[in-house]
Amino acid sequence: MSRSRKRNPKTHLKSQDMWWDFVSLRPETTFHTLLLFSDIGRAHGYRRMNGSSVHAYKMVNSQGEVVYGKIHWKTEQPAPPMTFQEAKDLLGPQPDYFTQDLYDSIENKNFPSWILYFQVMTVEEINAYPRNPFDITRNWRVEDYPLIEVGRFTLDRNPVNFFAEVEQVGMNVANLVPGIEPSPDRMLHGRMFGYADAIIYRQGTNWPQIPINRPAPGVEINSYQRDGAACYGDNGGGAPNYYPNSFGGHVPSQAAEHVSFSVEGVVDRFDVPEGDDEFIEARMWLERDMGPEERRRTAEAIADRLKDAREEIRERVFKNNWEPIDQQFADQIRREVEVALRNAANNNNNSSLRKMKGKK
Structure with a gap:
């Protein structure tokens, strides 16, 4: 696409x-x-856009219990969408309107914020869903799977240097925190490889060491990667760069281990399954929304x-x-x-x- x-x-x-x-x-x-x-495609600037994870993720609690969830962000700056003519009129004289609007809002301490929601299906609901629930062209209707409020995030400062804090960001779908794991969504699995590969091509193998890509200021990046461009620090010093080793090297975190799950069915290459209604989401949206x-x-x-x-x-x-x-x-x-x-x-x-x- x-x-x-x-x-x-x-x-x-x-x-x-x-x-x-x-x-x-x-x-x-x-x-x-x-x-x-x-109207969703004509939001009045970045501040007024909603967001979604698109993919469903496997969510695991401390007892190892599993549900599947999508993540949604709902803007707290509601405004009517642009008309079609307004959008066309801005395209010529103000092509940077969205960026300018967001920057000025933050600079004037009118900090934009979004409410974070989870939308959840249990394993039983996943198995009973009439279509492939991990197909990103499908829509989990909110009346069937309500949004659960989780928190809020706020943008409270502009970048000091756009290149250092924006251009160098490496968005890697495979970087997941404990408790959030990949679902069987095959598009998600493709992105988990593809995004990391693209970042390495663009920034080199040491991209996690770039300050903006570190998990938090001052946190060490523990890996067995050595040498290459953009290497910060002492390049691992004299420690071995192979695993396992008997010299006190880094070991995988048990907190990051994924919870196992069972699958069944035929493994093959599939196009659109015969008999699937590829228009039901669009039809329902047109009728209901x-x-x-x-x-x-x-x-x-x-x-x-x-x-x-x-x-x-x-x-x-x-x-x-x-x-x-x-x-x-x-x-x-x-x-x-x-x-x-x-x-x-x-x-x-x-x-x-x-x-x-x-x-x-």
Whole structure:
């Protein structure tokens, strides 16, 4: 999905053909695409965005009891979303609006905060769930699995140096605290490898020693990694760099050991399981969470991008993504696309006329 939104390798321009081609060929992208173009995708700045872990994690208490949970952050700075036109108007004169808004808020000691929630399924609920609960294209409905308030986090200072404290951050999905462990989510497992690999490529093998990546100020990084770029301290001194050893070297922490769990089933490569409804999340969201006005705004936003795709791709998107959700909503998007195409054609004609007059 991310690659389909990169620039065209020949023109180096953003390509609606690439984006919508992928969406139309993978029906499980429909729910994400719907959310992206809804009011959720037009939050009025970083301070007013909600967040989610996307993945479910295995959560283990001190008695070794297991539940599975997703993590959510809900902003304490609620505000109406931008209108579609407001978002387009900001794109030109204020492309850094989100960053400026966040920086100014913190600098003025109007510290933004978010409430942290867990959303939990028991092992029994996981086994009884009608779809794959670890599929990140699925949505755990809050009416079925309510949010449990856990705490709050607050941003109370800006970086002193952006490169040192932001650019050098290594976000490694595999860095988990005791009590939070990987779930069977295969996308999560891929990211646990991929993120670490990308950080090593970008920052070198000693990236955990960079101050911003240390778990806390003054905490030693205990590993058997030696040498390489960005090595801080004495590089392990004269201690051995192999494990196990009989010279008092570091040993794995028992507190970080994962709790075992049982699995059963066939191991194979699977595409979308036959008979799965890939549109149920999008359909339920449209029916339960979006009112008529948000539907209209969402259809308008989708049309503004979809109009720039080739006609055959547009038609495939309607057939493979929007019509399976709701025919009325698909028709609404189609009408908005037709309006957007007419407006684009009129703008091009007016531009051509102005150029002709200029030549005279």
